[in-house]
Amino acid sequence: MRGQRALAVALGAVALWITVPGGVAQAHPLGNFTVNHYDHVELFPDRVELTAVVDRAEIPTAQALQVIAPDGSPSAPQLADAATTECASVGNAVELAVDGRAVSWRGTGSTLETVPGAAGLPTLRLSCRFEGDARLDGEAEVAFEDTYLSDRLGWREVTSDGDGVRLIESPVPVASISDELRAYPDDLLASPLDIRAFAVRTEPGESTGTGAAISSGNGDPFSSALATLDRWLEDLIGDRRLTPLVGTLAVLLAVLLGCGHALLPGHGKTVMAAYLAARRGRNRDAVLVGATVTATHTVGVLVLGLAVSLSSSLAGDQVIRWLGVVSGVIVAGIGVVMLRGALLRRRAVTTRGLPLAETLPEPALAAAGSGHPHEHGPVHDHEHGPVHDHEHGPVHDHDHDHAHDHAHDHDHGGWWAGGHSHGPGGHTHGPGAGRGGLIGMGIAGGLVPSPSALIVLLASVGLGRTVFGVVLVLAYGAGMAATLTAVGLLLVRLRGRLERRLSDLRQARLLSRVLLAAPVLTAGLVLVVGLALVTRGVVLGA
Amino acid sequence: MSAVVAGVLFLVVSAAGFYAVSVDRDAAAREQEAAVEVDPLTASIEAAQQRLRNVPGDYATWAQLGTAYVEQARQTADPTYYGKADGALRESLTLRPEGNDAALTGLGALANARHDFSAAADLASQALAINDYSATAWGVLTDARTQLGDYPGATDALQRMLELQPGLASFTRASYDAELHGDLTGARSALEQALETARGNAAEAFCRTYLGALAFSVGDLEEAEAQYAAGLEALPRDAALLLGRARLLAARGEVAAAVETFQAVVDAQPLPEYLVEFGAYLESQGRTDDAEEQFALVGTVRQLFAASGATDDLSTALFLADHGDPAAAVAAAQAEFDRRQNIDAHDAMAWALHSAGRDAEALPHAQQATALGGANASFLYHRGVIEAAVGQVDQARATLARALDTNPYFSPLHAPRAEDLLASLGGRP
Numbered sequence: 012m013r014g015q016r017a018l019a020v021a022l023g024a025v026a027l028w029i030t031v032p033g034g035v036a037q038a039h040p041l042g043n044f045t046v047n048h049y050d051h052v053e054l055f056p057d058r059v060e061l062t063a064v065v066d067r068a069e070i071p072t073a074q075a076l077q078v079i080a081p082d083g084s085p086s087a088p089q090l091a092d093a094a095t096t097e098c099a100s101v102g103n104a105v106e107l108a109v110d111g112r113a114v115s116w117r118g119t120g121s122t123l124e125t126v127p128g129a130a131g132l133p134t135l136r137l138s139c140r141f142e143g144d145a146r147l148d149g150e151a152e153v154a155f156e157d158t159y160l161s162d163r164l165g166w167r168e169v170t171s172d173g174d175g176v177r178l179i180e181s182p183v184p185v186a187s188i189s190d191e192l193r194a195y196p197d198d199l200l201a202s203p204l205d206i207r208a209f210a211v212r213t214e215p216g217e218s219t220g221t222g223a224a225i226s227s228g229n230g231d232p233f234s235s236a237l238a239t240l241d242r243w244l245e246d247l248i249g250d251r252r253l254t255p256l257v258g259t260l261a262v263l264l265a266v267l268l269g270c271g272h273a274l275l276p277g278h279g280k281t282v283m284a285a286y287l288a289a290r291r292g293r294n295r296d297a298v299l300v301g302a303t304v305t306a307t308h309t310v311g312v313l314v315l316g317l318a319v320s321l322s323s324s325l326a327g328d329q330v331i332r333w334l335g336v337v338s339g340v341i342v343a344g345i346g347v348v349m350l351r352g353a354l355l356r357r358r359a360v361t362t363r364g365l366p367l368a369e370t371l372p373e374p375a376l377a378a379a380g381s382g383h384p385h386e387h388g389p390v391h392d393h394e395h396g397p398v399h400d401h402e403h404g405p406v407h408d409h410d411h412d413h414a415h416d417h418a419h420d421h422d423h424g425g426w427w428a429g430g431h432s433h434g435p436g437g438h439t440h441g442p443g444a445g446r447g448g449l450i451g452m453g454i455a456g457g458l459v460p461s462p463s464a465l466i467v468l469l470a471s472v473g474l475g476r477t478v479f480g481v482v483l484v485l486a487y488g489a490g491m492a493a494t495l496t497a498v499g500l501l502l503v504r505l506r507g508r509l510e511r512r513l514s515d516l517r518q519a520r521l522l523s524r525v526l527l528a529a530p531v532l533t534a535g536l537v538l539v540v541g542l543a544l545v546t547r548g549v550v551l552g553a
Numbered sequence: 554m555s556a557v558v559a560g561v562l563f564l565v566v567s568a569a570g571f572y573a574v575s576v577d578r579d580a581a582a583r584e585q586e587a588a589v590e591v592d593p594l595t596a597s598i599e600a601a602q603q604r605l606r607n608v609p610g611d612y613a614t615w616a617q618l619g620t621a622y623v624e625q626a627r628q629t630a631d632p633t634y635y636g637k638a639d640g641a642l643r644e645s646l647t648l649r650p651e652g653n654d655a656a657l658t659g660l661g662a663l664a665n666a667r668h669d670f671s672a673a674a675d676l677a678s679q680a681l682a683i684n685d686y687s688a689t690a691w692g693v694l695t696d697a698r699t700q701l702g703d704y705p706g707a708t709d710a711l712q713r714m715l716e717l718q719p720g721l722a723s724f725t726r727a728s729y730d731a732e733l734h735g736d737l738t739g740a741r742s743a744l745e746q747a748l749e750t751a752r753g754n755a756a757e758a759f760c761r762t763y764l765g766a767l768a769f770s771v772g773d774l775e776e777a778e779a780q781y782a783a784g785l786e787a788l789p790r791d792a793a794l795l796l797g798r799a800r801l802l803a804a805r806g807e808v809a810a811a812v813e814t815f816q817a818v819v820d821a822q823p824l825p826e827y828l829v830e831f832g833a834y835l836e837s838q839g840r841t842d843d844a845e846e847q848f849a850l851v852g853t854v855r856q857l858f859a860a861s862g863a864t865d866d867l868s869t870a871l872f873l874a875d876h877g878d879p880a881a882a883v884a885a886a887q888a889e890f891d892r893r894q895n896i897d898a899h900d901a902m903a904w905a906l907h908s909a910g911r912d913a914e915a916l917p918h919a920q921q922a923t924a925l926g927g928a929n930a931s932f933l934y935h936r937g938v939i940e941a942a943v944g945q946v947d948q949a950r951a952t953l954a955r956a957l958d959t960n961p962y963f964s965p966l967h968a969p970r971a972e973d974l975l976a977s978l979g980g981r982p
Contacts, residue, residue: 042631042632042633043632043854043857044822044823044824045631045633069853069857070823070850070853070854070857073849073850073853074819074820074850077846077849077850130856131856132853132856132857162817162821163820163821164629164630164631164822199618199637199640199641199644200602200618202595202599202602202625203631466607466608469608469611471610
């Protein structure tokens with residue numbers, strides 16, 4: 012509820028005066044009437060050590076000092092007595108159980124000190140140390156709860172670590188983020204910490220991690236560089252007025268980020284490279300794949316961005332996960348078809364005893380664009396030069412690698428099948444069919460939107476600059492397209508060069524054998540990667 | 554082939570659409586379940602924090618978060634949230650300096666909470682110049698005008714708010730407006746309507762607190778007890794509800810329980826007005842030393858106020874007037890009155906001037922404080938004492954009788970004094 016009754020304003024707001032900015036002295040960062048708690052639990056194979064800190068702001072300190080030192084400023088013995096008394100209360104209120112059995116605490120130290128606060132008033136800082144026997148030399152369940160002064164407002168923090176005891180997926184961090192109540196973090200996007208209890212399983216071993224406070228950065232320098240670029244772009248569109256210069260800069264940055272994203276190993280892109288290599292693509296194929304990936308990606312980001320900004324409950328990460336699964340299914344499907352084609356050809360070679368060399372080039376990618384599928388030339392393959400291709404007519408080219416007598420038991424694959432395979436002879440081609448496979452690969456590659464493009468779009472929409480956001484996403488896509496196409500062209504060229512070498516080595520039987528197996532291997536690889544993508548999406552993301 | 558691509562795209566989009574719809578439905582169902590356990594305000598704060606981590610440039614969510622922090626500060630009395638509210642609202646305004654009515658409205662609510670009522674009125678007016686249909690901005694304007702003493706203006710703004718958005722926020726304000734003008738039936742029914750629309754335990758406790766206070770203000774202890782009990786069931790240990798219960802126990806003469814409950818209140822939230830009230834109760838029981846302890850804490854709090862450059866002149870004036878520093882009381886009351894001229898400021902002014910022996914000057918203020926139509930027993934008592942001091946004996950007897958008729962338990966310290974004074978003047982008219 013947003014409303015506050017006028018009366019409530021008068022009542023509830025008194026507390027605020029304390030924190031009105033521009034004051035003379037630094038008030039307690041968490042409000043002058045908070046009592047703040049920090050517990051650190053250290054687990055050993057034979058015992059548990061507990062450090063409990065209670066930090067009182069000015070007003071609770073004044074309340075406490077009325078009891079501790081009724082006549083004025085407290086003396087050292089008075090503080091020491093008070094520390095002993097209060098630590099006993101703390102010990103009673105803090106409960107730690109190992110496998111359901113409560114650990115009984117022995118006090119091993121207590122201090123109470125005054126720390127200067129606002130307006131020359133003191134604050135009190137109580138530190139208690141405890142120790143308790145516990146059997147943690149085997150697997151155990153540890154449950155902790157601090158109920159001391161539970162109804163007083165304040166920061167509540169718990170940390171835990173082990174020495175000779177490993178905490179398994181500890182829900183609390185190892186180190187204090189408030190420097191044990193000395194410096195409270197001031198984050199606009201975090202509510203004051205309120206952790207009073209935790210439970211964790213333990214086993215013997217060394218404590219490995221940093222508990223729950225694991226930083227999300229990974230060490231890969233390329234990824235971190237990209238992340239930095241991301242931040243720049245978000246800052247650009249977020250914090251400044253949109254001048255032409257800033258706009259241009261943002262678009263350029265988006266192109267750069269698109270390039271970076273395309274180079275990151277992930278999703279269908281690497282598979283696409285393998286596919287291109289295996290099926291011997293041509294220049295136009297590389298361009299086609301680049302364009303498809305980019306178109307799919309741009310449309311995907313725009314649709315998802317629209318959906319996320321319209322529906323507050325739509326979880327973007329979940330959608331991305333399922334798109335990943337869809338992408339994996341497509342890749343796996345293509346892998347199956349490739350594998351089948353490769354096996355058929357292999358069988359054709361082995362059973363019919365065709366010259367290996369003749370079966371080697373098995374072009375399919377750029378299939379004949381002419382109406383009729385079959386164009387049978389003489390029994391040789393046209394391989395002129397490195398990246399040469401026959402371009403007869405609009406989209407017409409053919410590679411004839413097959414024997415004279417084809418039985419025409421056409422095995423028409425689907426649109427994505429990369430063409431029909433004509434039984435014996437392994438003759439593969441088809442109008443637009445190879446292109447279909449490429450487009451399928453492109454869709455799989457572009458289907459999973461990159462989070463950074465999505466965030467850029469959402470941020471722009473949030474700022475009321477929807478058109479600018481769309482332009483940025485398009486720029487991002489352009490960057491991806493350029494990079495993917497460049498990579499594709501490079502692969503095509505390398506492939507061409509390799510083949511020219513091969514033509515010199517035709518006689519090398521062993522190498523030929525390897526080369527014959529290569530399509531099967533790459534097809535298998537594509538299939539495995541596709542399945543891996545599906546599995547990752549279904550299992551890990553859940 | 555392009556048909557195939559279109560087909561695939563269509564498939565993906567429809568799958569995404571189906572997913573979105575089912576997720577929405579799930580989320581809605583979860584929200585309904587969660588309403589019982591998780592406070593909607595806390596949930597909305599968490600959602601906004603999460604969104605801003607993903608989309609740091611979303612000025613609208615920054616404004617929403619800032620406004621929610623203001624509300625959270627009020628509910629929890631944790632002043633940390635005010636600094637956060639300020640930061641979030643300014644972030645929103647930095648991201649979008651023009652036409653950002655939500656951020657201006659939030660800053661207005663924050664200014665109200667910080668008792669800078671004229672700034673709040675300004676900010677609300679700026680927000681309304683951008684968006685005339687913002688019920689929240691009309692609410693901020695209502696609060697500011699009420700505090701500044703512009704009651705007709707407040708009622709107008711409230712009407713606009715009620716038309717735009719009937720609900721918890723407008724009903725509770727309507728209730729206060731009715732109470733101020735002496736329409737107790739209207740005040741209660743508005744609160745009951747508010748209670749019906751309340752979602753979450755904090756909202757329910759909020760409504761119950763004021764239903765209880767309303768019943769107590771006319772001496773209806775049974776009803777007040779029922780409301781406080783229901784409220785504490787929704788939100789155990791809520792300081793405002795406990796304070797109501799402490800007053801109730803004091804009125805019934807259950808001293809030990811009253812002291813214990815007051816102690817729980819000031820332990821949980823050592824706000825100066827709570828400390829003063831506890832101290833006054835201890836004083837009324839003859840426990841002067843214990844009372845002094847609480848008053849000493851008030852001194853500490855005032856020191857803190859001064860150190861942070863802020864003042865609480867209204868409660869300071871009343872406290873000093875009752876505790877032997879008339880000159881300082883008048884100065885504080887005057888300072889408050891310069892800022893706002895509502896009935897509370899008039900009352901503080903009257904009582905401070907009376908304590909300084911300036912009853913002739915005090916009388917017009919005391920009359921103003923009770924002129925709106927509402928019957929505030931404490932304000933009536935102040936006015937009766939001043940009338941007696943300037944020799945208007947018959948008028949004083951009538952006023953004091955009205956104060957005690959309204960609520961015989963209005964103050965453990967002053968109610969018996971009112972009885973004595975009335976008797977010494979010749980009893981009820």
